[in-house]
Amino acid sequence: MTIKKDKSENFYDRMNALAKKHKFPGRVIFELTYKCNFQCVHCYIAADKRKKELTTGQVFLILDQLKMAGSFHIWFTGGELLLRKDIFGIFDYAKKCGFRISILTNGSLINKDTAKRIASLGTSLNRVDISVLGTTKKTFEKITGKTGSFERVMKAIKSLKEEGVNVQIKANLLSLNKDEFLGIKKLAERQKCFFGYDTSLIRRTDGSNAPLRYQVELKEAYRIKRLIDSNGGTINEKLFLKLKPNDMGRKKLFHCGVGESEVAINPYGEMNFCLEIHYPEYNILETSFNDCWKRLKKLLGKIEIPEEYQCNVCILVSSCPWCPAKAWLLKRNFFTCEEQSKKIALAEAGFASSKLLI
Numbered sequence: 061m062t063i064k065k066d067k068s069e070n071f072y073d074r075m076n077a078l079a080k081k082h083k084f085p086g087r088v089i090f091e092l093t094y095k096c097n098f099q100c101v102h103c104y105i106a107a108d109k110r111k112k113e114l115t116t117g118q119v120f121l122i123l124d125q126l127k128m129a130g131s132f133h134i135w136f137t138g139g140e141l142l143l144r145k146d147i148f149g150i151f152d153y154a155k156k157c158g159f160r161i162s163i164l165t166n167g168s169l170i171n172k173d174t175a176k177r178i179a180s181l182g183t184s185l186n187r188v189d190i191s192v193l194g195t196t197k198k199t200f201e202k203i204t205g206k207t208g209s210f211e212r213v214m215k216a217i218k219s220l221k222e223e224g225v226n227v228q229i230k231a232n233l234l235s236l237n238k239d240e241f242l243g244i245k246k247l248a249e250r251q252k253c254f255f256g257y258d259t260s261l262i263r264r265t266d267g268s269n270a271p272l273r274y275q276v277e278l279k280e281a282y283r284i285k286r287l288i289d290s291n292g293g294t295i296n297e298k299l300f301l302k303l304k305p306n307d308m309g310r311k312k313l314f315h316c317g318v319g320e321s322e323v324a325i326n327p328y329g330e331m332n333f334c335l336e337i338h339y340p341e342y343n344i345l346e347t348s349f350n351d352c353w354k355r356l357k358k359l360l361g362k363i364e365i366p367e368e369y370q371c372n373v374c375i376l377v378s379s380c381p382w383c384p385a386k387a388w389l390l391k392r393n394f395f396t397c398e399e400q401s402k403k404i405a406l407a408e409a410g411f412a413s414s415k416l417l418i
């Protein structure tokens with residue numbers, strides 16, 4: 061099934077292009093809390109317990125400033141954002157500000173009433189993304205560490221669909237759910253949801269390798285990826301970005317819009333390059349969003365690519381899923397080649413061995 065873009069998609073595509081051209085923060089990822097009622101084995105989040113999370117008033121203040129800065133699409137995420145008692149006040153305020161709203165949640169706190177409240181966001185709501193990490197209670201609970209999580213999430217999806225909300229089921233491939241992965245896609249189809257998946261895991265934001273213990277071996281991940289992609293049905297939204305095949309070497313570091321049209325804000329009110337790069341942690345409340353955005357763009361402009369930057373001359377660039385966040389999580393710099401990305405690049409390029417590398 062090919063999903064045609066509707067008029068509003070084309071409008072937002074044009075808005076994104078404008079934001080990139082004029083370097084304003086069109087799209088913002090806003091993490092509202094790092095608290096969570098699940099304890100997923102693979103979770104990349106590492107909260108800083110010494111810091112205080114934003115109050116309602118502070119969230120509103122930041123939303124006001126985002127509006128002034130020209131932002132038009134806010135991706136609210138966490139942690140589990142529905143744990144916030146003020147969450148519907150925040151959604152309603154974001155709607156009043158005129159933002160397009162996307163919600164990323166584990167779904168467990170959505171019941172018939174909350175589904176109605178989410179649906180009442182109307183055309184301001186882009187969609188709700190819900191992570192589904194298995195098709196059986198046993199696997200689901202093993203991953204989330206929460207008894208009853210499977211039933212609750214299944215009910216949440218049903219309630220949202222009954223209210224006519226666009227839902228995307230998101231799945232991360234883990235060693236624990238690899239035998240159920242195709243089933244998750246089929247579940248998405250049955251529930252008339254979009255389906256997005258990712259076969260690779262990232263490190264935790266404090267640099268810990270813990271999530272990678274659940275990484276499925278590359279060959280097996282490819283087998284599953286082929287199975288998913290050849291199975292027709294709903295769209296698979298590409299979760300990582302690729303360069304054009306005729307590119308040799310990377311001409312610039314970030315290709316995702318960081319510092320051009322996209323930015324991330326964490327629950328402490330700090331501005332970061334993205335969800336994975338917890339840097340530079342500019343505190344918006346100490347100055348203003350605009351001041352931090354200006355400083356962030358300046359900082360990005362000052363990052364000098366060192367001569368030994370391997371991607372500059374690498375022939376694998378067009379098939380490599382690497383991005384500066386991978387280097388950052390590994391070595392706290394933006395340049396290091398990362399083994400897992402290299403392996404994927406080699407496999408994508410059809411090379412049998414890494415001897416062909418520079």
Ligand SMILES: C[S@@+](CC[C@H](N)C(=O)[O-])C[C@H]1O[C@@H](n2cnc3c(N)ncnc32)[C@H](O)[C@@H]1O
Binds near residue numbers: 164258260261
């Ligand atoms: C951090 S969660 C926040 C939103 C919500 N709590 C949820 O689980 O959907 C956002 C997404 O990141 C995924 N995720 C968590 N840890 C990950 C990791 N180490 N690598 C890749 N994706 C990860 C989750 O499965 C989820 O789909």
Ligand code: SF4
Binds near residue numbers: 100104
């Ligand atoms: S539900 Fe989301 S935030 Fe919570 S532990 Fe799982 S992946 Fe992390």
Ligand code: SF4
Binds near residue numbers: 380381396402
């Ligand atoms: S394989 Fe390594 S050097 Fe080559 S493009 Fe990927 S990250 Fe860069």
